[in-house]
Amino acid sequence: MKSLILFLILLCLWLLISGYYNFLLIGLGIISCAFCVYVAKRGKLIDDEGLPLFFMPRLLNYLIWLFKEILMSNLATAKVIINGKVEPETFTVKASQVTDVAKVTYANSITLTPGTVTTKMHKDVFEVHALNADFGNDVRTNKMDKKVTWLEGKK
Amino acid sequence: MEVIFDIFTGICFFIGSLSIIIGACGLIKLPDVFSRIHAAGMIDTGGTAFFILGMVFQTGWSLVTVKLILIGVFVFFTSPVTSHVTANLARQKDLVPVGKKIGKIL
Numbered sequence: 001m002k003s004l005i006l007f008l009i010l011l012c013l014w015l016l017i018s019g020y021y022n023f024l025l026i027g028l029g030i031i032s033c034a035f036c037v038y039v040a041k042r043g044k045l046i047d048d049e050g051l052p053l054f055f056m057p058r059l060l061n062y063l064i065w066l067f068k069e070i071l072m073s074n075l076a077t078a079k080v081i082i083n084g085k086v087e088p089e090t091f092t093v094k095a096s097q098v099t100d101v102a103k104v105t106y107a108n109s110i111t112l113t114p115g116t117v118t119t120k121m122h123k124d125v126f127e128v129h130a131l132n133a134d135f136g137n138d139v140r141t142n143k144m145d146k147k148v149t150w151l152e153g154k155k
Numbered sequence: 156m157e158v159i160f161d162i163f164t165g166i167c168f169f170i171g172s173l174s175i176i177i178g179a180c181g182l183i184k185l186p187d188v189f190s191r192i193h194a195a196g197m198i199d200t201g202g203t204a205f206f207i208l209g210m211v212f213q214t215g216w217s218l219v220t221v222k223l224i225l226i227g228v229f230v231f232f233t234s235p236v237t238s239h240v241t242a243n244l245a246r247q248k249d250l251v252p253v254g255k256k257i258g259k260i261l
Contacts, residue, residue, distance in 0.1 A: 088254030
């Protein structure tokens with residue numbers, strides 16, 4: 001089932017990127033997608049980690065929220081750089097997600113919003129470096145943590 | 156209609172270049188590696204996002220638009236990984252960030 005979904009995703013990607021819709025090229029596309037799925041299956045890559053489908057129902061909502069968040073913190077970072085009021089701080093936060101993929105998503109979301117970077121992680125504790133106390137408080141209130149746990153949908 | 160899209164493209168390019176310039180200034184100005192990563196992250200997200208948005212206004216609805224959005228998606232997924240790897244390597248080499256540390260850090 002998961003292999004089939006992966007195959008369809010890869011085929012869509014092929015069709016969108018290639019732009020030539022004749023028999024030969026679509027045939028080649030189907031063959032190479034099937035080969036990729038075969039290799040992934042043989043390497044046991046097709047599981048919840050390789051293809052996190054449980055994100056899908058809530059992903060769009062989360063991405064819109066994340067884009068808004070990135071835009072806001074971009075503005076705040078620009079302000080900090082121009083003002084020159086830099087008071088970096090380092091602290092740890094606890095991630096409340098169950099699966100590894102969701103933890104990685106949380107760490108990546110922290111890194112993706114400018115002003116905060118995940119520097120180290122051990123089990124479910126992240127070490128976060130923030131440019132300013134405001135950015136630090138944003139992470140420490142666990143708003144993003146709750147959002148990612150909701151995105152994961154396992155609790 | 157074309158003129159409106161051109162204006163939108165101009166605005167997007169302006170915001171994008173502004174954020175890249177500010178990010179570049181930050182790269183030079185900020186005190187240590189960890190703070191500089193924030194400026195680089197700003198270039199990665201703000202700069203590329205607005206430039207791609209500006210180019211999407213020029214292409215209209217075609218396959219090129221899809222390709223542009225795919226570039227955006229791939230940058231979106233890979234840029235935090237590079238930031239994290241840089242920061243993590245600096246920490247592994249026992250580089251301690253400047254500024255205050257709250258609680259026990261790893």
